[in-house]
Amino acid sequence: MSGTYPIVGIQDGIGPDGERPLRYEINKFVDPKHNPYAKDQLNLFLLALEKIQAMSHTERLSWFQIAGIHGQPFINWDGSKGIDGGPDQWGGYCTHASILFPTWHRVYHALVEQAVHECMKKVLAEFPRDKQAALKPAVDHWRYPYWDWALVMPGTTDLVMPELMRLPVIEVQRPNGVMQTIDNPLYRYRFPLDAQGKVIGFTGGPPYTEAPYTVRHPAPFNKTLPVTSQETWAKGISDNDAAQTALNDVSAQRPGGRQLVVSVYQLFAMIRSFPPFSNTNWRGSGNPSQYTSLEGIHNNVHVIIGGLSRGHMAVNDFATFDAAFWMHHGNVERQLSIFQALNPADYKSWPNDPWLRSTVRPWFDGVSQVDEYGTWTRPPNTAETTNTPLTPFHKDAKGTVYDSDGCRYIANFGYAFEELQDWLPKYRDASGKFNTPLYCQDIRKALSEKYGWAMPSHHTVSHLAAAHPPSR
Ligand SMILES: N[C@@H](Cc1ccc(O)cc1)C(=O)O
Known part of the structure; x- marks a missing residue:
């Protein structure tokens, strides 16, 4: 036994002043004007996804096993043992309606990023020697791209599902130089099936136990007919036009369009305290500002992509198998990181605003919240805190389990986001001290530019900067 898998993020490509490679928004990821490695990284990313999705379902770092952590097939991962918590216990490791929602999914995304990167390094090794040296910087600087579903196309008010997620097939260049059209791993995933044509380990009956591919917006499943006679489920045909319309x-x-954009803007403008920000089930206060959350908005996007007809993305048990999950959660992770930057731990000394000082809660700060559902490793109705183990994720090969404090800072995981380049010289004064107000001002400006258009016109950047409490 080689030990538990250390989730440490990608540590390659980090510059001398702590410049971490960016997790790009997908439209910038593929655009050489923004991403100098765009062409090579897209090809390598697709080849790495193809590889990880084709790995045996018994391997710890296969797509099936990693996706299987979240919900079905409800099995142990990396030695983290399940418990019998009774009939009401949620059977996956994932945490929902829980204060651990953001942090658990942070480490989970770092895991998939690291695992895809390992596959990318294997892909690199398949290239001829002379090509390998030229491609290595692209591999070192790659980070998992995300999709900002609240970002309109320039000059429009349209939200657009990335074409890369919609194309059933896509062209790649093999390490031997040959161009080839492959099944697009960002369009759907093909499940491993047993001899009876059932998905390995899935329970609960059709359609999910028998559908060979992930689907989005399938035709409503008819329980009286076999899966094999229902085309969208049997053949893995997604209706991405319907997802685009829902968006x-x-x-x-599950509101899309301007309503979705407003909710993202409001999330940052109105919520300055981590517990209500984090999840749908915080009842710490009757304050109406707490009736939306990172998780609540994220839930809607799951259903927008998967469909009310319950394509995989719309169902907690199965969402992770669709690569859309990771592009979506990359954005959720970015939103968490932005929240942290806007509500920094040193808020007590800055700014000089009594309301903010009494309102901002940058992290758990001793708070606990009861999780009604529990997980694979915790019984229902457990009080969760910043020290609750984020099973099954390990920090090292010796079995040390993460907790939320242990994943608090993304710098440790080796990635950053466009809005969060805290190493830039402009954020240091002459003595080298970090200029938090300037940094926050730039983040608010970026948020206003991206999402502010959806607000009534009198709601400008200065309102966001002041972030006044709602009137009662
Ligand atoms: N179950 C959530 C949506 C969701 C789906 C899959 C997930 O992994 C998470 C959330 C809802 O209905 O709002």
């Missing part, structure tokens, strides 16, 4: 439907049960 812009402002009045749907």
Whole structure:
């Protein structure tokens, strides 16, 4: 036994002044004007995804095993043992309606990024020697791209699902130079099936136990007919046009379009305390400002992509198998990181605003919240804190489990985001001291530029900067 898998992030490509490679928004990731490695990184990313999705379902770092941590097939991962918590216990490791929602998913995303990167390094080794040296910087600087579903296309008010997620097939260049059209790993995932044609280890009956691929917005499943006779489920046909429509439907049960953009803006403008920011189930206060959350908005996007007809992305048990999950959660992770930057731990000394000083809660700060559902390793109704183990994620090969404090700073995981380049010289004064107000001002400016258009016109950057409490 080689020990537990250390989740440490990608540590390659970091500059001498702590410049971490960016996790790019997908539209910038593929654009050489923004990403100098765009062309090579896209090719390497697709080849690495193809490789990880094709790995045996028994391997710890396969797509099936990593995706299987979240919900089904409800098995142990990396030696982290499940418990019998009774009939009401949630059977996956993932934490929802829980104060651990943001941090658990942070480490989870770092794991998939690291595992895909390991595959990318294997892909690199397949290239001819002379090509390897030229491609190595692209591999070293690669970080998992995300999709900002609240970012409109320039000059429009349209939210657009990235084409890369919609194309059923896509062209790659093999290490031997040959161009080839492959099944696009960002469009769907093919499940490992047993001899009876059932997905390995899945329970609960059709359609998920028998659908050979992940699907988005499938035709509603008809329980009286076999899966094999229902085309969208049997053949893995996604209706991405329907997902695209849902994404812009402002009045749907899961609001898209301008309504989605407003909710992202409000998330940062109105919520300055980590517990209500973090999840849908915080009841620490009756304050109406706490009736939206990072998790709540994220839930809607799951259903927008998967569909009310319950394609995989819409269902907690199965969402992770669709690569859309990771592009989506990359954005959730970015939103968490932005929240942390805007509500820094040194808030007590800055700014000189009594309301802020009494309102900002940068982290758990001793708070606990009862998790009604529990997880694979915790019984329902457990009080969770910043020290609750984020099973099954390990820091090292010796079995040390992460907790939320242990994953508090993204710098340790070797990535950054466009808005969060805290190493830039402009954020240091002559004595080298970090200029928090200037940094926050730049972040707010970026948020206003991206999402502010959706607000009534009188709501400007200065309002966001002041972040006044809602009137009661
Ligand atoms: N179950 C959530 C959506 C969701 C789906 C999959 C997930 O992994 C997470 C959340 C809802 O209905 O709002």
